[in-house]
Amino acid sequence: MQKFLxxxxxxxxxxxxxxxxxQDKSDLILSYPVHLRNQRSxxxxxxxxxxxxxxxxxxxxxxxxxxxxxxxxxxxELFRSGMKESLVYKTIVHFRDKEFSSLTYVNAVNDSVxxxxxxxxxxxxxxxxxxxxxxxxxxxxxxYLDKRPILKLFxxxxxxxxxxxxxxxxxxxxxxxxxxxxxxxxxxxxHHLFYYSTANKSVTGxxxxxxxxxxxxxxxxxxxxxxxxxxxxxxxxxxxxxxFSLLKKVSNETGE
Amino acid sequence: xxxxxxxxxxxxxxxxxxxFAQEGKKAMTDTIAFKKGLEQFSKVTNSIQSDxxxxxxxxxxxxxxxxxxxxxxxxxxxLRWEYAEPYSYIIALNNGKVMLKDExxxxxxxxxxxxxxxxxxxxxxxxxxxxxxxxxxxxxxxFENEKNNIAELTPVNSAMKNFIAKIILYFDKTDFTVSKVExxxxxQNTTMILFRNKKLNAEIPEKYFTLN
Numbered sequence: 001m002q003k004f005l006x007x008x009x010x011x012x013x014x015x016x017x018x019x020x021x022x023q024d025k026s027d028l029i030l031s032y033p034v035h036l037r038n039q040r041s042x043x044x045x046x047x048x049x050x051x052x053x054x055x056x057x058x059x060x061x062x063x064x065x066x067x068x069x070x071x072x073x074x075x076x077e078l079f080r081s082g083m084k085e086s087l088v089y090k091t092i093v094h095f096r097d098k099e100f101s102s103l104t105y106v107n108a109v110n111d112s113v114x115x116x117x118x119x120x121x122x123x124x125x126x127x128x129x130x131x132x133x134x135x136x137x138x139x140x141x142x143x144y145l146d147k148r149p150i151l152k153l154f155x156x157x158x159x160x161x162x163x164x165x166x167x168x169x170x171x172x173x174x175x176x177x178x179x180x181x182x183x184x185x186x187x188x189x190x191h192h193l194f195y196y197s198t199a200n201k202s203v204t205g206x207x208x209x210x211x212x213x214x215x216x217x218x219x220x221x222x223x224x225x226x227x228x229x230x231x232x233x234x235x236x237x238x239x240x241x242x243x244f245s246l247l248k249k250v251s252n253e254t255g256e
Numbered sequence: 257x258x259x260x261x262x263x264x265x266x267x268x269x270x271x272x273x274x275x276f277a278q279e280g281k282k283a284m285t286d287t288i289a290f291k292k293g294l295e296q297f298s299k300v301t302n303s304i305q306s307d308x309x310x311x312x313x314x315x316x317x318x319x320x321x322x323x324x325x326x327x328x329x330x331x332x333x334x335l336r337w338e339y340a341e342p343y344s345y346i347i348a349l350n351n352g353k354v355m356l357k358d359e360x361x362x363x364x365x366x367x368x369x370x371x372x373x374x375x376x377x378x379x380x381x382x383x384x385x386x387x388x389x390x391x392x393x394x395x396x397x398x399f400e401n402e403k404n405n406i407a408e409l410t411p412v413n414s415a416m417k418n419f420i421a422k423i424i425l426y427f428d429k430t431d432f433t434v435s436k437v438e439x440x441x442x443x444q445n446t447t448m449i450l451f452r453n454k455k456l457n458a459e460i461p462e463k464y465f466t467l468n
Contacts, residue, residue, distance in 0.1 A: 105317055117316060117317060121339075123447045
């Protein structure tokens with residue numbers, strides 16, 4: 001398992017470094033104007049302008065209207081408020097051609113604070129964390145998971161899933177049809193699309209964009225009794241995916 | 257050597273950590289007699305089959321989750337944990353190979369390819385050649401109560417301490433079998449495994465230790 005996690009860590013770092021390289025290049029190009037003024041190169045100006053435009057909000061996310069009157073404020077909540085029990089998910093981590101089975105506990109302390117615990121199938125604790133709008137607190141983590149990139153990925157994935165719960169802002173309406181409405185949270189280059197089924201009255205998927213690139217894809221395959229029963233988080237660029245299947249609900253009062 | 261020693265070694269590898277129910281226990285009066293009794297039990301026991309109930313208590317969530325299943329052990333080093341609840345999952349250990357079966361998929365690990373399994377092998381060899389209670393990987397304390405002889409194992413190695421704070425084994429005074437295992441993690445999360453309906457020396461088919 002440690003080797004499995006090492007490979008994941010390497011892949012996360014690789015993915016982060018690639019983004020860094022691109023950012024560095026754009027920084028270099030953005031520093032061109034001083035030289036370009038002297039060179040009076042129209043071509044380079046055009047190149048610069050196209051880069052500037054590309055670094056702003058992609059066209060598909062521009063000029064969206066507020067979704068205030070389209071759906072209730074709960075439409076983008078994957079885990080509905082007022083959750084009285086802990087949810088236990090069987091969690092399979094897929095990385096390239098390998099997979100690892102584990103368990104995930106999700107517990108709502110209140111409507112905007114969640115506790116998440118990751119366990120091995122045999123029951124030993126891997127990670128205990130608390131996430132809210134402002135904070136991400138790791139209360140306990142096993143040494144080989146205690147790496148900044150892994151914890152950051154864990155946080156960003158859960159922040160994405162819980163954005164509908166955490167966000168105070170009204171989402172924008174990306175698109176609307178009889179069957180579904182698509183809501184957009186984000187600004188400039190980062191956007192999160194929430195697909196809401198009007199028939200099932202639940203979130204069916206989430207897509208996280210950086211620019212025009214889809215970075216994270218969440219699919220909700222089954223939603224019942226106000227809880228997601230089966231969902232997955234896919235990081236295509238890292239060949240990393242997490243599949244969650246609800247095993248049971250544990251009452252917070254009785255412990256069963 | 258007691259087969260249940262293999263069992264708790266395996267347990268310590270996969271269920272790091274435990275805390276102790278301190279109530280009603282006192283220091284064991286005759287540890288030599290206990291160890292001898294255990295050795296004698298080991299000599300006459302070739303297989304063990306038992307139901308088990310596993311309870312995981314999470315301090316942070318104030319919750320517990322129960323798993324149930326069957327355990328099979330066969331001399332010298334064959335072990336099968338078959339979880340039935342909350343979902344079907346099997347782990348089998350057979351001659352240096354560790355096999356997992358999850359949703360019909362079988363994964364086999366070579367024990368030599370994984371540090372964790374190497375450690376497990378090392379302890380198994382220690383068990384075959386010597387006495388686990390003389391292992392330098394743990395410090396031992398012995399207690400007893402009305403029904404049980406109790407062995408409390410504390411890891412000495414700092415890497416192991418990262419996973420396990422303590423393992424407590426409850427041996428039934430009447431037949432030397434393990435009736436309960438408690439594991440305490442450094443976070444104070446605990447796992448308790450209760451063994452019920454134990455059958456000694458029952459015929460266990462070889463195929464139980466080969467997953468396909």
